[in-house]
Amino acid sequence: MDSHLEDLFTLLRFPSISTASEHAGDVRACADWLVQKLTGMGLGVELHETPKHPIVIARNDHREGRKTVLIYGHYDVQPVDPVELWDTPPFEPVIKDDRIWARGATDNKGQLMAHLLGVEKTLQEKGELPVNLIFLFEGEEEIGSPNLVPFLQAHKDELKCDVIAVSDTGMVAKGVPTMGYGLRGIACCEVLVTGPKGDLHSGVFGGAVANPATAVARLVASLHDENGKIAVEGFYDDVKPLENWEREMWAQIPGVSDEDVLRITGAPEAFGEPGYSSAERLWARPTAEVNGIGGGYQGEGSKTVLPAKAMAKFSFRLVPDQDPADIQKKVKAHFEKHAPKGVKVEVVVGHDGKPYYSDPHSEDGKAAQRALEKAFGKQPVLIREGGSIPIIKDMQDILGADSLLLGLALPDCQIHAPNENFWVENFEAGIKLNGYLLEELAKG
Ligand code: BES
Ligand code: ZN
Numbered sequence: 001m002d003s004h005l006e007d008l009f010t011l012l013r014f015p016s017i018s019t020a021s022e023h024a025g026d027v028r029a030c031a032d033w034l035v036q037k038l039t040g041m042g043l044g045v046e047l048h049e050t051p052k053h054p055i056v057i058a059r060n061d062h063r064e065g066r067k068t069v070l071i072y073g074h075y076d077v078q079p080v081d082p083v084e085l086w087d088t089p090p091f092e093p094v095i096k097d098d099r100i101w102a103r104g105a106t107d108n109k110g111q112l113m114a115h116l117l118g119v120e121k122t123l124q125e126k127g128e129l130p131v132n133l134i135f136l137f138e139g140e141e142e143i144g145s146p147n148l149v150p151f152l153q154a155h156k157d158e159l160k161c162d163v164i165a166v167s168d169t170g171m172v173a174k175g176v177p178t179m180g181y182g183l184r185g186i187a188c189c190e191v192l193v194t195g196p197k198g199d200l201h202s203g204v205f206g207g208a209v210a211n212p213a214t215a216v217a218r219l220v221a222s223l224h225d226e227n228g229k230i231a232v233e234g235f236y237d238d239v240k241p242l243e244n245w246e247r248e249m250w251a252q253i254p255g256v257s258d259e260d261v262l263r264i265t266g267a268p269e270a271f272g273e274p275g276y277s278s279a280e281r282l283w284a285r286p287t288a289e290v291n292g293i294g295g296g297y298q299g300e301g302s303k304t305v306l307p308a309k310a311m312a313k314f315s316f317r318l319v320p321d322q323d324p325a326d327i328q329k330k331v332k333a334h335f336e337k338h339a340p341k342g343v344k345v346e347v348v349v350g351h352d353g354k355p356y357y358s359d360p361h362s363e364d365g366k367a368a369q370r371a372l373e374k375a376f377g378k379q380p381v382l383i384r385e386g387g388s389i390p391i392i393k394d395m396q397d398i399l400g401a402d403s404l405l406l407g408l409a410l411p412d413c414q415i416h417a418p419n420e421n422f423w424v425e426n427f428e429a430g431i432k433l434n435g436y437l438l439e440e441l442a443k444g
Contacts, residue, residue, distance in 0.1 A: 004431065005095070005424075007037065008113045011075070012093040012102040018053055018076035018143050027053045027139045030075050034137055041120050043135070050147035053139030060123075062132040069441055070134040070161040070401065071119075072391070073112030073168060074141030077104035078416045085418035098424050105422035107415035111167035111408050112137060114427055118434020130442035134161060138391075141168075144351040145391045152391075152398045161401050163364040165437060166392065167430060169385050169407030173255030174423070177372035180405030181360035182283065182384030183392055185318035187327045188350030191219055191335055193295075193310050195343045200306040210342025212310040213295040219345070220312055222338040223288045227274050230288045232334040238321045240357075242276075242284045250279045253381045255411070264411045283384035287317040288331075317386065324352035353390020358402040363444040368404040371436035375429050406433060 014030035017023040031047060031054045038045045038058040048055040053076060062068065080090040080103050088094050093102035100110065115135075122129055136159070138148050152159060171178040193212040200209065225231050250256070256279040258270040272281040281287075295310025297303040316327055332347045339345035359365060360382045372380040385405065392403045408426040409415060 004113075004117050004427070005100075007117065008100065008110060008427065009093045009102075011109045011113060012100075012104055013091055014075075015080075015091045016076050016104070016139065017079050018140050019079060024053070027076055031056050031137075031139055034075060037116070038135065041116075041123060043133075048151065050140070050151065052143075052147055055139070055148065055151055056135070056137040058133075058135040060129050060133045066130070066132050067163070067441055067444070068132040068134065068161040069438060070136055070159065070164045070395075070399070071115050072136050072138075072164055072166045072395070072403070073115060074108045074138050075104075075112060076139040076142050077107070077109070078142050080418070082418065087419055090418075090420075095424065099421040100424060100427065101419060101421045103420050105420050106409045106413040107420065108141070108168045110422035110427055111430060114408065114430025115165070115167060115434050118431045119438075121431060122435050122438065129438055131438050132161075133438070134159060141389065141391070144353065145394075146351075148391050149394050149398070152394060156398060159399055161399060163441060164392075164395055164399075164401050164403040165368070165406060165441075166389065166403050167406045167408050167433075168389055169387065169405045170409040170411065170413075171407055171426070172253055172381060172383060172411075173260075174410055175376065175378065176254060177376035177378055177380035178407055179360060179365070179368055179372060179380050179382055180385045180407060181358050181365065181382060182320070183356040183405070184283075184286070184384075184386055184388050185322065185324055185353050185355035185393070186388040186390065187316045187318060187324040187331070187352040188314065189328065189331060190313050190348040190350060191216065191311060192346045192348065193219070193343050194308065194346075196306070196308050199308050202304040202306040206306050209306065210340065211306055212343050213307050215340040215343045215345070216293060216295060216310040216312050218340050219335055219338055220290050220293065222334070223290075223314075228272055229274070230286065232288070232330050234330050235286070235288075235327070238323065238326070239286060240320045242280060246284070247277075247280065249382060250283070251277065253279065253383065256282070256383075279383075282386040284319055286319050286322060289315050289317070291315055317388065318355045320355050320357045322355060324354055328352060353388050354393035356389075356393040356396065356403070357384070358396070362402065364402065364404060364441060367440035367444050368406060368437060371433055371440045372406065374436040374440075375433035404437075406437070 016030040043058040090103035296307035
């Protein structure tokens with residue numbers, strides 16, 4: 001275990017923040033370290049340049065007649081701010097209370113390393129793997145994988161595989177092995193509202209000129225009706241209704257009741273679309289979220305100003321069969337239609353990603369469930385995920401392969417937040433899981 005932790009700690013020390021251009025060198029150094037590690041394991045390794053951050057590919061010797069398994073992961077991480085809220089520095093990993101604390105510990109370096117070290121262990125013990133393996137590690141997941149889709153298209157033949165394994169998702173609770181068979185998609189946009197040419201005295205001009213901050217508030221409020229249903233015309237048109245087997249299965253899953261959600265989040269009351277449980281709202285229903293809102297005076301005391309401009313940022317989580325491009329169009333039309341009088345409204349369309357769905361009862365799905373059961377000593381639960389990994393649907397479309405989502409993140413891992421952490425026991429279980437997974441997949 002010590003050498004396993006040492007390798008993970010080395011990976012965690014690279015501040016590979018993909019969104020921050022000043023960290024481009026660190027992202028690159030992180031990729032270089034992976035290349036060196038994978039080469040040391042006896043794999044054939046390629047580093048592919050992209051306009052931003054490199055893609056790392058590694059393979060064992062492929063043999064005719066064996067199943068080809070692609071394992072995907074990302075070595076980039078989210079920014080660390082607000083850095084003052086971290087108990088220990090984000091890029092100086094430590095073990096405390098049986099957890100590893102660092103940015104990327106769970107999302108996704110810890111989970112990526114569990115696969116890598118699982119493969120290393122099998123190679124050391126058996127001299128070979130039971131499958132043809134392709135590792136695909138990217139450095140741009142946290143910025144929407146802009147260069148991976150063209151890469152997949154250009155290298156479609158070399159990346160051809162039967163199935164994909166990904167550990168970049170969650171477990172519903174500690175000790176409860178979890179297989180994901182769906183992910184929500186995403187569509188992001190920004191609304192910029194402008195009014196007068198500069199900030200105004202709210203007494204001298206207020207009442208005769210529209211207030212951009214009021215307009216933004218109206219636009220934000222226009223997205224939902226009073227019950228929490230999304231009011232964008234046609235928004236639910238392509239939403240696949242939940243099926244009974246899923247609702248019944250999810251009702252039995254621990255860790256996702258309304259009470260659990262309140263306990264984990266600290267929210268005072270459960271809230272969401274009427275007629276659905278928290279699990280259903282999270283995994284099978286779309287959302288409209290305002291991620292940030294700004295404009296006007298935010299300092300101490302009061303300032304009687306009529307701000308010249310205001311803004312808000314939005315993300316919409318999507319479910320099968322919603323199409324992000326179609327939703328972007330409908331949302332833009334909604335904001336334009338609801339633009340309050342007296343101001344200018346500009347809608348800037350951002351990045352997006354398609355929702356993902358696959359059959360959890362496929363042969364490979366069943367093999368993955370057997371592997372989870374062996375690694376955790378318990379039968380796995382089957383869920384869809386609320387989060388998004390846009391490339392998973394692209395891989396389904398371009399490579400023709402489904403992804404087995406074998407998450408090791410717990411609800412209290414604080415991914416994307418200060419004090420991100422990864423349970424050591426999940427790291428160890430993940431390493432074992434990889435061995436069982438390749439064995440079980442090879443059988444089918
Ligand atoms: N690993 C997460 C996604 C995730 C987390 C899925 C937990 C399921 C459970 C991934 O790194 C992530 O944060 N994705 C972004 C995608 C976006 C930047 C396009 C997300 O979901 O916000
Ligand atoms: Zn993430």
